[in-house]
Amino acid sequence: MGLLAMRQHGRVEFIEQHFLKVLNHPIESSGELRYDAPDRLEKRTLKPHEETLVLTGGVLTVERAHNKRVMDLHAYPQVQPFVESIRATLAGDRSALERLFHLEFTGSVARWTLTLVPVESKVKQSVAQVRIEGARDQLLKVEIRQPDGDRSLMTLRPSTLP
């Protein structure tokens, strides 16, 4: 946590797979994740469609093509764990994480796993568990499990994008 908190900026590439029961096969997207201390997170999806998702100060802005949507996370507790788990972990913001989740840390600094289980029942309806794998101050994998069995898996690696 301490190591994570010391970082001011971060830029990683991601590949995200969504496994949804309603769909026959997973949908895949990829792009770049940027982080600026203390609370700005930008998820820029490049494939299959361009979409920019900015989280700052508890407000999520989703911009896609000509369409811009602003969501206050307080109003959508179901959405909160999807973004806040990543942001707070990147920020090393332990107190923010503890406000939302029960934390369990396993492994070593060199290779660790953080398991997050939502505290609030309303949040539990949309997220059962978040598992984050990392090495030192790098995040490697983020898996989000939903109570209905659907899940998403985000794999991260240092950015090679310009």
Place this chain on the structure above:
Amino acid sequence: MMVRRARVLILWVGCIAFAAFIVARAHYITDLSAFLPANPTPVQQLLVDQLRDGPATRLILIALERGDAVARARVSVAMADQLRKDPQFSSVNNGEAVAGQRDREFLFQHRYLLSDAVTPERFSASGLNAAIKETIDNLASPAGLLFKSLLPRDPTGELLNIFDQLARAPAPQSRDGVWISADATRALAVAQTAASGSDSDAQSRAIDAIRAAFAAAAGDSQRGPNKGVQLRLSGPGVFAVAARAKIERAAVRLSIASSILVVALLLAVYRSLPALGLGLLPVTTGALIGVAAVALGFGAVHGVTLGFGITLIGESVDYSIYFFIQSRHALNRVAGRSWQQFWWPTVRLGMLTSVCGFASLLPSGFPGLKQLGLYSIGGLIAAALVTRFVLPALLPRDFAIRDVTPFGTRAAALLQGVRRIGRAAIALWSVALVMLAIAVLYRDRATLWNRELSALSPVSIEEQDYDAKLRADLGAADVRDLVIVSGPDLESILRSAERAAHALQALVDEKAIGGFESPANYLPSMATQEIRRSGLPSAPELRANLKQALDGLPLRADRLQPFLEDIEATRHTALVSVRDLVGTSLNAGFDALILHQRDKWDALLPLRGAAADRPIDMARVVAALKDAKVGDAQVLDLKQESDTLYASYLSEAIRFSLAGFLALTVLLLFALRSPLRVARVLAPLVLAVLTVAAGLAVGGVHLTILHLVGMLLIVAVGSNYALFFDRQTHAEGDGSEALTLASLVIANASTVIGFGLLSFSQVPVLVALGTTVAPGAFLALLFAAIGAPAASARAQHT
């Protein structure tokens, strides 16, 4: 003599009783219609409707300041919760997502009739493919996840589309679940009252309800978790209520203060309580008759008219002063010639010139000015008649007031000193002053008159700035530019609104305007709904299209059985009507954009600028609407329209005032039968008015309609002074100048006190009147006295 006296008194008491009866039964209006046209043109009628009942007038902006952010959010939530239960408010929005289950169910149930994306092509194979693909893409994003469970019933994402359709206005920032200002120092909310903004009593009750809800939500302001959080309100209704209270307070306080001062002055002069009591009779009778005249003439009395009752004190107190002081002289000195014979014709002429001046207000299109004119005319005639007939009848046999001759003599001596500089020099100075005043007025001619209606607004600049700031934070909720479509029924205006929206959307795409709202976004016309419904495919057709559409998509057709069922159900369902909206929060939004009066319906489409600092090019909007054949659409720029309206009142009032001045000149020519004498009477008045106007211009004041009324008052009051000097000069010199001068100086002092006090008020309209009349009346006396050929001097020469 006794019989006549009794008759006069009986008549007077009868008149007073009748007037009191009328006044007691009169209807009093306190809304802002005094400032609205009496016989509006169609565009003005729209404006009046907007200013009185438009959606903008029903908004109360709520700001929570100080304390800490979490406490502000907590208070905001608790307050809004309380206010939402209050039927006084048609909606309360603080950014919380309480749109709620009810709205969601309603929108979801009717999604294929309400969504503007619904066309026959949407349900063709390619249309379905595109829509479903987008919905699946959305599932990868957190926002789309909200709709995951709806996918089997709504694979084309109509609900999300309707949400976007309704939320096209830019939303304010929010934090901790509630709206906040851009600088994050305030929590914000907007309440919409059920009553119209012009209903000041209802607005006042709504404001009280908000304050009570705040008090309950915030708890102890000193201790407790929410300590320090403060409430501040803004908006048209809040301003109207505050302005009403402010004007009432100022008018009452200043009337009391000036009454006390004038009474003290009169007491000091008369040294007689009966004289004081009698001296106030003309004013009080005049005020009563004036209000009764307005009530009879107009059916209802504007609060504004009553508020200016003080203007009458200006002239009618003077009458009794002249009577007491001069009749003493008349009794003592001019044997056999009473005040009635010697001075009354002069007072009568002065009164008639004032009537001429105020009559110029009567043809005004501004109900407030019309009433003020009639009030003044009725009041002045009554006051003069009381002075002439009632006061002599009531005068006790042993009536005596202090002899003010010594005071008058001192004043006369002072005046002699000034006059000693010689008539040529006085004339030269006057001409120089006139030239200077005209030069100043000419220099400032462009900015001399304030042509904005807000000039009359009692709302302070600070409050207006604060209001603007809140509106900017709330996302330009200020309705300034409107497109209005009218029709005989709801369906026809919704259809027109849809056609207009089509044209406006093109302007949004061209970035000519930022956006717009329309009632048809909440409830499409029956025609549109019918087109959408009849365009929905039959079950077999849809099934076939779907099979083709899902080719290559990770979704199996059998999962979408609920979708097929919902479409089929919609094909046989009834169209959505206004009644279906009831009970949802959409009703408030819809209601605010619909005006209904008897057999006339208006739909309002408020426009938003593309940028905060860039005004909308209305000519372009008009052209676009015309091209789209929405010819019956009216385009209204509220601010510009109300300013135009006010400017037309102003130029009309200026024209009528000049006509009044002309009438007054003719009257004087007829009475005095000498152009030279008329010129001598009018010169000091013109000089006083010009000097005051120039002085105000130098002081950076832009003149308003109330300054004009003030100038009329200068002429009204000042004409008495000038006429007395004229009378003095042209009657055989009896050496009474000292007493005349004393009466004029005392009368003038009472006027200057009364109006001078108005200058210290917080209400712009009262300040305008005070700063014009107080110096103007003083200058009128000064100029009249200096300019008059000295009677006593002439007496000495002969």
